[in-house]
Structure formats: C-alpha cells, structure tokens
Amino acid sequence: MLDIIRPTLLLSQSICKDNIRKMVRKAERHGLQLIPHFKTHQSARVGDWFKEAGVTAVTVTSVKMAEYFAEHGWNDITIAFPFNILEIDGLNTLASRVNLRIFVNSIETTVILKQKLKTPVRFYIEIDVGDGRSGVEATNFGQIKRILESVGNNPHLNFDGFYSHPGHTYNAKSPGEVEEISEKVVEKLRILKQHFKEEFSDLKIGMGDTPSCSLSENFDGVDNIHPGNFVFYDLVQHSLGANRLEEIAICLAVPIVAVHPERSEAIIHSGWVHQGKDSLRDSEGNIHYGFVVQLNQNGWSEPIPGAKVIKLSQEHGVLSLPGEVIQSIKVGDILGIMPVHACATAVMMGEIWTLEGERLEMMPG
Amino acid sequence: MLDIIRPTLLLSQSICKDNIRKMVRKAERHGLQLIPHFKTHQSARVGDWFKEAGVTAVTVTSVKMAEYFAEHGWNDITIAFPFNILEIDGLNTLASRVNLRIFVNSIETTVILKQKLKTPVRFYIEIDVGDGRSGVEATNFGQIKRILESVGNNPHLNFDGFYSHPGHTYNAKSPGEVEEISEKVVEKLRILKQHFKEEFSDLKIGMGDTPSCSLSENFDGVDNIHPGNFVFYDLVQHSLGANRLEEIAICLAVPIVAVHPERSEAIIHSGWVHQGKDSLRDSEGNIHYGFVVQLNQNGWSEPIPGAKVIKLSQEHGVLSLPGEVIQSIKVGDILGIMPVHACATAVMMGEIWTLEGERLEMMPG
CATH class of the missing domain: 3.20.20.10 (Alanine racemase)
Incomplete structure (x- = not known):
C-alpha cells in the first residue's frame, strides 16, 4: 500500500479495467x-x-x-x-x-x-x-x-x-x-x-x-x-442501479484528525475541495456525501453499515460512525470514502494513485 | 478589457482592496x-x-x-x-x-x-x-x-x-x-x-x-x-446581509454557446468545474447557481433582473433570461456570473484575472 498522509484518490486498476472491458464487450454485442x-x-x-x-x-x-x-x-x-x-x-x-x-x-x-x-x-x-x-x-x-x-x-x-x-x-x-x-x-x-x-x-x-x-x-x-x-462508477450510478458497489473503481483515502465519541462522529481531512459537493439521500431521507470503507491490502472493504459523510465544508468532513467503529479508530488512522460522484472527486483531486503506487497524471487544471 | 474566449474569473482590484481596507479598519476600531x-x-x-x-x-x-x-x-x-x-x-x-x-x-x-x-x-x-x-x-x-x-x-x-x-x-x-x-x-x-x-x-x-x-x-x-x-464576498454572504452586491469583487465571465428563445434560456460554457456547485434559493423558492450581469468597461453591471443560472452540469450552465435579454444576445457573446460561493469559484477556476489584465497566480491544485 501507499504511504498515505493526506487525502489521496486511490484507483483499483482491476476494477477499472473490468469496467472498461465490460462496456467494450457490450458495445461489440450490440454492434x-x-x-x-x-x-x-x-x-x-x-x-x-x-x-x-x-x-x-x-x-x-x-x-x-x-x-x-x-x-x-x-x-x-x-x-x-x-x-x-x-x-x-x-x-x-x-x-x-x-x-x-x-x-x-x-x-x-x-x-x-x-x-x-x-x-x-x-x-x-x-x-x-x-x-x-x-x-x-x-x-x-x-x-x-x-x-x-x-x-x-x-x-x-x-x-x-x-x-x-x-x-x-x-x-x-x-x-x-x-x-x-x-x-x-x-x-x-x-x-x-x-x-x-x-x-x-x-x-x-x-x-x-x-x-x-x-x-x-x-x-x-x-x-x-x-x-x-x-x-x-459511483454511488449516484449505484442508486440508479447502473453498477454494484464492488464495481466502483475509486476510493478517496482520508486521514482522521479528530474523534468525537460523545456524538459518534469523526472529523476527516476531506472537504468539498477534495470530494466535490455532490450528495445523495439515504433510505431515511438524510443527506450524505459518501459511504465509509476500511482500506485493506486488496483495496477497500464494502461500506461500513451506517457509516457516512454527513457534513462537508471546504477542507473538513464529518463522519457519522457506529459506536463500535468509533471505539476502534484513532487520530492518524486512514479511512476510505466511496464517492457520490466520481467525475467530481476525480476533477477535485487532480491526480489518482493506483493501489500499486503508480501516479496517474490528469489533465492540468 | 481582456480578450475572453472561455470561462475566465475576473477580479475588480478596487472592490477587493476596498473590502480589505474596510476589514482592516474595522479590526483597528475594535482593537x-x-x-x-x-x-x-x-x-x-x-x-x-x-x-x-x-x-x-x-x-x-x-x-x-x-x-x-x-x-x-x-x-x-x-x-x-x-x-x-x-x-x-x-x-x-x-x-x-x-x-x-x-x-x-x-x-x-x-x-x-x-x-x-x-x-x-x-x-x-x-x-x-x-x-x-x-x-x-x-x-x-x-x-x-x-x-x-x-x-x-x-x-x-x-x-x-x-x-x-x-x-x-x-x-x-x-x-x-x-x-x-x-x-x-x-x-x-x-x-x-x-x-x-x-x-x-x-x-x-x-x-x-x-x-x-x-x-x-x-x-x-x-x-x-x-x-x-x-x-x-458573494451571493451567500449577500443573502445573510454581510455585503452589498456592489461589494462582490469577482465575476465569472462566460461565453454564450447557444440561445433558446422558445424557452427564454441560453447555454453558457460554465459548469460546476468552473463555478462550483453551490446554490441559493430565490425569493420564489427556486434554486439558482448565480445571478447574471453584463460586462462593461468598468467591470460589470448590477444583476440583470430575473436573470439566473438555473442548471449546472460538468461544463454546461443554463441561464434563464428575460425576453428582452434573450432578444439582444447571440452565440459568442460574453456574460458575467456573480458567484454564489466565491471560495468555490476561485478554487475551481485556479486563476484570477484583474480587469487590467494581470493574471493572479493561485496555489497550484
């Protein structure tokens, strides 16, 4: 894994290349x-x-x-x-x-x-x-x-x-x-x-x-x-049924800078300058700015149930986390954010890192 | 004036320096x-x-x-x-x-x-x-x-x-x-x-x-x-009463790429990659993404009454314009957008031009 110290956009090459291949095959199938x-x-x-x-x-x-x-x-x-x-x-x-x-x-x-x-x-x-x-x-x-x-x-x-x-x-x-x-x-x-x-x-x-x-x-x-x-792909597409969660190829790795157990929240270094400002509503009608995942050797986990980005300002994000997660995390840990809108997150970050540590250049801003 | 051919963030030095001086004086006044x-x-x-x-x-x-x-x-x-x-x-x-x-x-x-x-x-x-x-x-x-x-x-x-x-x-x-x-x-x-x-x-x-x-x-x-x-300053601050419209120091100059008189709309080259995605509600409760102004020798006009950015996608913006404005504009004209959220527009644009034609470098993205 990369040595991550600030918000870093990760990409799974295998998921991304699969997404490309699937669409290429679909196009071929339909002429x-x-x-x-x-x-x-x-x-x-x-x-x-x-x-x-x-x-x-x-x-x-x-x-x-x-x-x-x-x-x-x-x-x-x-x-x-x-x-x-x-x-x-x-x-x-x-x-x-x-x-x-x-x-x-x-x-x-x-x-x-x-x-x-x-x-x-x-x-x-x-x-x-x-x-x-x-x-x-x-x-x-x-x-x-x-x-x-x-x-x-x-x-x-x-x-x-x-x-x-x-x-x-x-x-x-x-x-x-x-x-x-x-x-x-x-x-x-x-x-x-x-x-x-x-x-x-x-x-x-x-x-x-x-x-x-x-x-x-x-x-x-x-x-x-x-x-x-x-x-x-991303959570907007997922909400429309266009992709499964495991087809989302990017994940924003973010440092935890504060933990607030009394309100089951943590503060991350990730604001709209990193993620973009797109939001979705969860099943209860509450607005969120992304699901939360754990990073691991192969990339990232499924979303942690109930864990979401609930507020975003320019550089701060606020996570709502279940009690057992709050107990297990600390300042300096890295979590992942599954993006609401991949186009926005990629544009905002301006560079992408593969899980193997290759920096993917993007068009200069 | 600058020769504007694509979305360009303009800054009035005189308004900006006035804003700075006023806050400096206020701080002095209060010790x-x-x-x-x-x-x-x-x-x-x-x-x-x-x-x-x-x-x-x-x-x-x-x-x-x-x-x-x-x-x-x-x-x-x-x-x-x-x-x-x-x-x-x-x-x-x-x-x-x-x-x-x-x-x-x-x-x-x-x-x-x-x-x-x-x-x-x-x-x-x-x-x-x-x-x-x-x-x-x-x-x-x-x-x-x-x-x-x-x-x-x-x-x-x-x-x-x-x-x-x-x-x-x-x-x-x-x-x-x-x-x-x-x-x-x-x-x-x-x-x-x-x-x-x-x-x-x-x-x-x-x-x-x-x-x-x-x-x-x-x-x-x-x-x-x-x-x-x-x-x-910006329209969010203005909506809170923090500034007058004439204290807003920046304006996004945007080209008109299509005019749709049948629906009183025009398409501009200005999406969320330029403006940011912040919105406000107008007096009738409708969401908008900025007021529309005319550019002139001294900078820009007051907002055109009833003219607003009503939709934004990645690079497109849709303006709702009163009939007499629709009749007077054409493809290739430049209009100005008074920003909803100045921090976002400045970050998205990544460079600012004074009305005198000086390019103001910003922190690299």
Whole structure:
C-alpha cells in the first residue's frame, strides 16, 4: 500500500479495467462503436487502458480537453459541447493535426464556422432527447433541416449525424425507469434517423449516458455510444442501479484528525475541495456525501453499515460512525470514502494513485 | 478589457482592496488583530494587497497552503484545522522556517506531537462555539484542562489561546440573527477567557467567520479575527446581509454557446468545474447557481433582473433570461456570473484575472 498522509484518490486498476472491458464487450454485442467520454477520468494513462481494450475514438467536453488527449496520441476526438465559436483558433490548430468532430446546433454557429474554419472537421447536430439542456429537439425536423441547409456543401463542414445525451435518466427512481427513458430515447432517435437517412445515407446516431449504457439492452438504430462515468462508477450510478458497489473503481483515502465519541462522529481531512459537493439521500431521507470503507491490502472493504459523510465544508468532513467503529479508530488512522460522484472527486483531486503506487497524471487544471 | 474566449474569473482590484481596507479598519476600531483566512483567494498576489494594508499574519487550512504562503513571504501562519499528525514531517520542516500556529484539539494529538515535534510551534485549542463541526465544546473546561495538562511544560508546544469558527452563522435567516449568534459566541468566549486567564495571562481569543466580522460590532474580549470570504464576498454572504452586491469583487465571465428563445434560456460554457456547485434559493423558492450581469468597461453591471443560472452540469450552465435579454444576445457573446460561493469559484477556476489584465497566480491544485 501507499504511504498515505493526506487525502489521496486511490484507483483499483482491476476494477477499472473490468469496467472498461465490460462496456467494450457490450458495445461489440450490440454492434455499436464505443466512443467513451473521457471527462470523468481526464487521464492519459486511463486513456491508454481504453486503447489496450481496442477503443480508437474518444469524446471530450472542451477544446482544452481535446488538446490534452490529442497530445496523448488520440486521433479521433468528438468535442461534445455546443461549439464555442470564440475558440475557433484553437479548433483550427487542432483540426490540422487530428480528426475532430464538433457540435453545430444553430445557424449562427454555422455562419461563423463557414467564415473562419480553415481545416475540414466533421460535425454532429446535438439532439435534445428530453433532457432539456442543449441541442435541437428531436422532433424539430424543420430546425435540423435549416441548420443542414445553412451548412450547404461547405467543404470544411461534413455532416456525421446526431449526438444525444439523455441526461434525464439521472432523474429516474428505479433501474426500470432508466430503461423506460432509454427506450423512448432510442425510439426518438430511430425516427430521426429514418427521416434523414434518405438524404444522408451514412449518418450516425450517437447516444449514451452511463445509466442507459449500463442498464439498457435496446440500442436499435443507434451506431455509437459515449458513456463516461462507467470507467469508475459511483454511488449516484449505484442508486440508479447502473453498477454494484464492488464495481466502483475509486476510493478517496482520508486521514482522521479528530474523534468525537460523545456524538459518534469523526472529523476527516476531506472537504468539498477534495470530494466535490455532490450528495445523495439515504433510505431515511438524510443527506450524505459518501459511504465509509476500511482500506485493506486488496483495496477497500464494502461500506461500513451506517457509516457516512454527513457534513462537508471546504477542507473538513464529518463522519457519522457506529459506536463500535468509533471505539476502534484513532487520530492518524486512514479511512476510505466511496464517492457520490466520481467525475467530481476525480476533477477535485487532480491526480489518482493506483493501489500499486503508480501516479496517474490528469489533465492540468 | 481582456480578450475572453472561455470561462475566465475576473477580479475588480478596487472592490477587493476596498473590502480589505474596510476589514482592516474595522479590526483597528475594535482593537483586534486581523489574521485573515487565505483559503478564499489562495493567491500570493492578493496576499500582497493585505501586506500593503498592514496585515502581518495569516490563517490557512492546510500544511500545503501554509507552505505556499511561507514561500511568498508570510512569516506568521495559523493552520486552522485539527492538526493532521500524519503531516508531522512537513510541519517540522516548515516550523524551522516560519512561525506557525496549529490546533491541538485532543490528548492523542498532544502525545504524538510531544514525541515527534522537532521545532517549537505555538498552538491554539479550537473551540466549538455552536457550529458542531470540530473543536472542544466551549463549556467543556475539563477537557480543555486535560489537553493543557497533557502538553505540560513541553518546550515545543506553546499555548496561545482559543480559536473558534462560528460557522453556524451561515444558517441565520437574517442579519439580525447573525448578530444574535455572534453575541452568544462572544459571550461564550468571554467566559472561557475569564476562566483560563488567571493561569495563562497572555492567552488570545480568536473568532471569526465573515458574516459575524462583517455585521457585528461586539467583539468584547476577542483578540483576533480571521474572516476569509470578505476579500471577495458573494451571493451567500449577500443573502445573510454581510455585503452589498456592489461589494462582490469577482465575476465569472462566460461565453454564450447557444440561445433558446422558445424557452427564454441560453447555454453558457460554465459548469460546476468552473463555478462550483453551490446554490441559493430565490425569493420564489427556486434554486439558482448565480445571478447574471453584463460586462462593461468598468467591470460589470448590477444583476440583470430575473436573470439566473438555473442548471449546472460538468461544463454546461443554463441561464434563464428575460425576453428582452434573450432578444439582444447571440452565440459568442460574453456574460458575467456573480458567484454564489466565491471560495468555490476561485478554487475551481485556479486563476484570477484583474480587469487590467494581470493574471493572479493561485496555489497550484
């Protein structure tokens, strides 16, 4: 084990690589291209594990993240964000080196891209399949047609198809509901594909949030999936039924700095600057910021029943612990926190350590 | 103005320096030493402005932050966190270079410090004045006495007094309630001082959260105050009555990447990786993640009435905007977000730009 003296984000390579392999196999089984979203891990080294599993294309959220993964050998990158036309110079530079896909969601964006693009890129139109965040509504064929017409035959903008992120699966109350939402999304996308297929015979349909990609078995008409979180999984995904607890690949190791037996609490060095601020409600409706585990030679234990992070400030965390645990711990011990939201914990920590002691670099903040 | 193409944290030097000067003057008026908490800005350059205003001692949350400010010329540093004994090596190194104050909140911590400290440090006992987070309860004279006895006459551990963070002022529903809580805290600390003054005639009493330090005029018996957030202020502080909107010194400039007139919304490149995830409720009880302002030659405008950040994901933000604003903005425009929680926004962004175009370095992540 590592010599841990301050909050340290641990990763089980075996769990992580299993998560990658399982999603690769699922994509293969359904004839889908897996274009994983790398916003969760933001690590070139974790990216290498995807390469080893046969993945050749990735999804990112920003030009900056595209630059990072381009530097680390990725040549097929989708920037899954309504393109920020102010970053046109960065896009031109990067597009001259690697194959980029961007989102063109409006005529205004098309007009500026046609003026300023110097290198060909491929583009998706992002489709709002019910999440209500960004993209054109799935049934708004007229608007999609107008965007495509605004592009015309511009040699720098090549239409690739439709991309969708069904983020509303995160509001589901059960795994069954995730699947129901996912079914509806697939149906919307199938109709959309049908409509535009005649004119664009090669168009691709991309979808995929981690809950759908983990739980659904219906990808009828879908060509690409781009889940991200599954690489680590977390308690939010677990609450949706997307993963088992033993599939969570990261754990935040934290020092105990005070024990308060009189209130069955301990103070840890781990605040929102380490974990992120995401919370969940337990079965009694109380908010918590993570389950507590024991670290061991093989990584970490199952969650200690009844043990939770109940308060978070900038650098302090407060654990509620059962009496027998309170009696057995002392200042200077290390416990583990199973994260509520892996993307947030990874971003906040900015570096990850494997159980074997390898430091996994992440994209600089 | 700067050439802004992606989320950029702007700082008004004049507002920030005014905030510093006002708190310095308030401390002087009450005969207090201001030992500001630097966890909000984490910037050596902003630290310099405190030096220019006459401040000579600072408060931080971690050994790492102490190291950063020691490197930038600070020689009197309080690490305001239950001391993490696993970081004893870092403490020994740093204590050989600068004057450190640490927290000793338990006998377990004393025992280990007595074994392992190689250089003298001063220490506070942290007092829980009602926040229920860390420290010894203010009325638990017995426990305080036992900790002091466990230290004994150890030449490496010199008792300096009591430190308290009345974080429960953040639960107040009005400025009056902040003052009431603060009054009670001051009274508790006065009794504590009275009790231990005989044995320790030089003991100091430290308190201070930004709401109390901004609103209260009663610091009877207090020696030091250590607020942090006031350097920037934010919407949380404003909701407590601690500052006026025009005293907020930072603003997150964000590009518009999509406009959705049909739902009076726009999408910005600004998610929780930029702003942090803190929210407030507006007068109708709806959650929001910041007010929206126009940028101008002098910085930024008052909040646009009715304009708010209503959703946040990792890199996307969704603005709700009044019809006339929706009509006047377009993709590629820049708007400003007045932050809910300045500490979070500063930490997430990791760098700050003055309106004059100076980049203010922050502690590396």
